[in-house]
Amino acid sequence: MDFALTEEHRMVQNMVREFVQKEVSPIIKEQDRKQEMAAFILPRMGELGILGICIPVRYGGQGMDYISLGLVCEELEVVDSSLRVVMSVHMGLNSMALFQWATEEQKQRFLGPQARGERIACFGLTESGAGSDVAAITSSARKQGGDYILNGEKMWISLATKAHHALVVARTNPEAADPHEGLSAFLVELNSPGVTTGDIHGKLGVRAGSTGWLAFQDVRVPAASRIGEEGEGFRIAMSCLDNGRFTVAAGATGLIRACLEASVRYAHERRAFGKEIGKHQLVQQKIARMVQSYDAARLLYLRAGWMKNRGMRNTRETSLAKWFATDASFEAASEAIQIHGAYGYSDEYDVERYLRNSKGAVIYEGTSEIHQLMQAGYALGYREDATLRCELPAYDPSYWQE
Amino acid sequence: MKIVVCVKQVPDSAAKVVVENGQVTWGDAPLVINPWDEFAVEAALVQKEALGGEVTALTVGTESSKEALKHALAMGCGEAILVSDPALASADSQTVARVLAAAVQKIGDVDLVFYGRQAIDGDMGVTAAQTARVLGWPALSLVSTISSLDANGGRICVERSTEEGRQVVEAKLPAVVSVVKDIGEPRYPSFMGIRKASRAVIPTWSLGDLGVTAPASVVKWPQLENAPVRQVVTELITGNSPQEIAEQLAEKILAEKVL
Numbered sequence: 001m002d003f004a005l006t007e008e009h010r011m012v013q014n015m016v017r018e019f020v021q022k023e024v025s026p027i028i029k030e031q032d033r034k035q036e037m038a039a040f041i042l043p044r045m046g047e048l049g050i051l052g053i054c055i056p057v058r059y060g061g062q063g064m065d066y067i068s069l070g071l072v073c074e075e076l077e078v079v080d081s082s083l084r085v086v087m088s089v090h091m092g093l094n095s096m097a098l099f100q101w102a103t104e105e106q107k108q109r110f111l112g113p114q115a116r117g118e119r120i121a122c123f124g125l126t127e128s129g130a131g132s133d134v135a136a137i138t139s140s141a142r143k144q145g146g147d148y149i150l151n152g153e154k155m156w157i158s159l160a161t162k163a164h165h166a167l168v169v170a171r172t173n174p175e176a177a178d179p180h181e182g183l184s185a186f187l188v189e190l191n192s193p194g195v196t197t198g199d200i201h202g203k204l205g206v207r208a209g210s211t212g213w214l215a216f217q218d219v220r221v222p223a224a225s226r227i228g229e230e231g232e233g234f235r236i237a238m239s240c241l242d243n244g245r246f247t248v249a250a251g252a253t254g255l256i257r258a259c260l261e262a263s264v265r266y267a268h269e270r271r272a273f274g275k276e277i278g279k280h281q282l283v284q285q286k287i288a289r290m291v292q293s294y295d296a297a298r299l300l301y302l303r304a305g306w307m308k309n310r311g312m313r314n315t316r317e318t319s320l321a322k323w324f325a326t327d328a329s330f331e332a333a334s335e336a337i338q339i340h341g342a343y344g345y346s347d348e349y350d351v352e353r354y355l356r357n358s359k360g361a362v363i364y365e366g367t368s369e370i371h372q373l374m375q376a377g378y379a380l381g382y383r384e385d386a387t388l389r390c391e392l393p394a395y396d397p398s399y400w401q402e
Numbered sequence: 403m404k405i406v407v408c409v410k411q412v413p414d415s416a417a418k419v420v421v422e423n424g425q426v427t428w429g430d431a432p433l434v435i436n437p438w439d440e441f442a443v444e445a446a447l448v449q450k451e452a453l454g455g456e457v458t459a460l461t462v463g464t465e466s467s468k469e470a471l472k473h474a475l476a477m478g479c480g481e482a483i484l485v486s487d488p489a490l491a492s493a494d495s496q497t498v499a500r501v502l503a504a505a506v507q508k509i510g511d512v513d514l515v516f517y518g519r520q521a522i523d524g525d526m527g528v529t530a531a532q533t534a535r536v537l538g539w540p541a542l543s544l545v546s547t548i549s550s551l552d553a554n555g556g557r558i559c560v561e562r563s564t565e566e567g568r569q570v571v572e573a574k575l576p577a578v579v580s581v582v583k584d585i586g587e588p589r590y591p592s593f594m595g596i597r598k599a600s601r602a603v604i605p606t607w608s609l610g611d612l613g614v615t616a617p618a619s620v621v622k623w624p625q626l627e628n629a630p631v632r633q634v635v636t637e638l639i640t641g642n643s644p645q646e647i648a649e650q651l652a653e654k655i656l657a658e659k660v661l
Binding site: 006007008011012014015018019048049053062063064401 | 472473476590591592593594596597599600
């Protein structure tokens with residue numbers, strides 16, 4: 001067993017850390033107040049190769065492994081959750097799904113531009129009436145000649161107004177005995193006639209990010225843009241979540257680190273009762289908890305990344321990492337505010353933003369409740385992962401970097 | 403165009419550098435490429451991209467200095483060379499300059515040698531000029547812009563950033579150039595570059611390989627001391643009215659001869 005990161009991993013970590021600390025950290029508070037994503041973020045992440053990090057070079061990516069993806073997400077979320085969200089939807093939920101399920105022709109057509117950062121990608125699963133209950137999806141894709149006619153509305157879609165491509169799950173067979181089997185996945189180009197998008201404001205957190213909706217009114221989607229087989233939509237969506245949740249877990253780990261670093265700094269600065277507050281045991285207890293959470297969350301996501309690298313199914317491990325890290329990040333942020341006292345309650349310090357940002361991830365990509373059901377299901381033997389027609393390819397440096 | 407860029411590994415700029423038992427220490431702070439040298443690497447890469455050719459990163463140091471070279475490789479340098487020798491343990495800047503000059507000559511046919519303006523550890527800022535002196539090449543220090551570079555005509559024209567203003571200087575190639583911040587923001591390592599760097603086998607040259615013996619250091623550091631800790635006394639002036647407080651404050655300021 002080897003717990004050490006490779007030299008390559010450490011260099012990736014340093015490079016992304018330098019980018020976010022230098023270019024994003026100085027402006028993030030203002031963007032959060034304005035509830036706007038800074039215009040340079042997506043093009044810059046594309047230019048630096050971050051948007052294609054774990055996609056093989058032959059598909060326009062950088063050919064790094066899945067652990068690198070996790071490390072990047074951790075570094076991004078240390079500065080702001082909105083940056084990691086970009087990786088969750090563009091990479092985890094969309095590009096990796098194309099890498100896993102798309103035909104060679106589809107990879108060349110859609111994945112290449114996404115990995116090069118020329119096209120931004122999002123993921124349309126959730127609807128206003130269908131969140132955890134995926135089978136309740138009402139968006140429909142009706143077959144007409146060689147095309148599908150897409151109708152419906154997707155809600156809480158990160159990058160809805162920024163993306164060029166959306167991976168959309170819609171119902172192709174309303175008659176299916178099991179409603180899960182009636183769903184199919186499509187790569188929809190968002191400049192198609194009949195597509196409208198909008199942003200949602202007034203969110204608790206991730207205000208420097210873009211969250212919105214996608215509406216489809218008789219949108220013609222060519223059959224060549226269907227990802228996977230007809231009826232495979234639910235399985236594809238679940239496999240997307242195995243990747244999206246990995247990025248969320250790694251990001252939430254970064255958020256815990258941000259809380260810990262801010263708390264340690266403040267505990268040395270602030271004095272009460274004649275000594276720095278770090279000398280008080282109840283403050284120490286909070287910091288010790290953050291250390292424990294950070295280390296545990298990090299080990300959990302790195303294990304999931306290691307399994308992905310080896311091509312092992314990791315639904316259970318990724319779910320565990322995501323559940324633990326997001327709950328722990330919410331708790332760490334809340335305690336970080338407590339350590340900062342009244343100052344932590346104002347946006348003079350970053351910790352209030354950490355708390356607001358942490359809550360979203362406890363809800364999306366499987367609520368904490370869903371993850372608890374999953375974990376209990378595995379433990380009790382009620383749940384088993386069926387083999388997929390297309391598994392996420394294992395990391396293969398020689399093939400990926402050709 | 404054959405370019406060499408000389409880099410140095412130094413303690414991170416955030417490290418707390420102190421003297422302990424007469425020795426300089428930075429605790430367990432990481433070692434990084436000298437931040438000024440990143441500008442030099444950037445300048446070298448920009449010239450290579452414009453004119454073609456190759457860029458070799460060069461350093462004098464111990465095995466761990468390969469980290470700094472790898473950073474330069476990850477930014478886009480094609481080759482890297484470490485000069486390492488136990489005889490260089492307490493080398494001063496002129497010793498390092500002689501060694502670097504010998505390495506530049508061994509590389510051969512070099513048109514330009516780039517340096518950052520100074521290293522953030524020793525802060526001498528003379529190695530570039532000393533290297534030029536040893537090589538007998540023009541030294542263009544504190545360069546903020548390379549206005550023109552004519553490889554065939556063998557000429558370079560630069561702007562120097564001095565305290566008085568800017569100077570336009572022209573010199574013949576080969577030359578040694580040290581750069582300041584205005585030369586251009588250094589790029590981040592690319593993922594491709596990182597991969598290349600992590601797999602690179604960096605050759606190590608000894609003084610024997612360079613055919614030189616360790617030149618004696620002419621500068622010694624007989625004594626190192628921490629900066630004296632400033633005694634700061636805080637006194638809170640209280641009184642019954644702002645007027646009273648202000649009067650007390652004014653008296654104290656006058657007594658301390660601050661005004």
